[in-house]
Amino acid sequence: MATVIQARIPVDQFALTETFQSCPDVIFECERIVESSxxxxxxxxxxxxxxxxxxTLEAALSDDPSVAEYTLIADYEDEWLYRMEWTRHIQLILTMLTNAEAIIRNVYGTSSGWSLQILFPTRDELTVTYEFCGEHDLSFDVVLIRDFDNDQFDSRYTLTHEQYEALMRGFEHGYxxxxxxxxxxxLADDLKISHQALSERFRRAHAALIEDTLVGRPIRRPR
Incomplete structure (x- = not known):
């Protein structure tokens, strides 16, 4: 069965080390992620x-050895969108994930480290990743791990069809x-399940959504 993990990687073993040193308050979020190959x-x-x-940010990016090139796409005062091209400096981590046939689902970075949610085809590929890290002295700290259920309604989230139906029906009916x-x-009568089953379904759905959308995200503090 496929496995989803949330992992932490130190800044100095991945990307933008110099940028974080110059701009420790910045938060990076990958807006688009493609397969690691x-x-x-x-x-x-x-x-x-x-x-x-x-x-100041762009001066740091220009001097950062992990950045080959960057282009500003959008400017929203204290929030910016960039198109990035990376150097071979970060290829070791990417090679690790490619070898394991893993898919990166989301990535967040702060001066305290990078957080990645990664989908592995099986637990065996996760084991390969651990072995790779050990051989190359890489820190790869798994903070969450769970099986990826084939009954999930959407590959981005770990909701089952039943959990999705309960949430959407509740929203549509004003719950x-x-x-x-x-x-x-x-609402339970409408779904033809017991009140207890609905309560458990909601709790599991809320837990799944929190893990998928909040765990690993840095806290953004306003100016």
Whole structure:
């Protein structure tokens, strides 16, 4: 069975070490991720900064050995979107993931480290990754691990069809409105399940969404 993990990698073993040293407040999020066998795995990067002006950021990017080239796509004052081309400096990590036939699902970076959510075809490929890290003295700290269920309705999230149906039906009928337009008992009847089953389905769905969308994300602090 496929396996999804959330892993942490130190900044100095991946990318943008010098940029983080010059601009410690910046947060990087990969806006678009392609399969790790491609030349540019993280071509679009969204960047936030609470104190660093864009000119300072771009000066740091220009001096960073992990960056081959960058192009500003959009400017929203303290938030920017860049097209990035990376150097071979970060190829060791990418080689590790390519060898394991892994798919990078999301990536976030701060001065404290990089957080990656990665899908491995099986646990065996995850084992290959551990062995690769040991052979090359790489730090690869897995903070979350779970099986990827084939019944999930969308490959980006770990919701099952039943959890997705419960959430969407609840939303459509106003269960999440304030005040509610439908009670839990009425919603359970509509889904033809017990109140207890609905409660458990919601808890599991909420936990899955939190892991998929919040765990590993850095906290953005306004100016």
């Amino acid at each position: 491609q030349t540019s795995v993280m071509p679009l990067i969204r960047i936030w900064a609470s104190d660093t002006p864009r000119q 999440f409105a304030v005040p509610r337009d439908i009670t839990a008992e009425e």
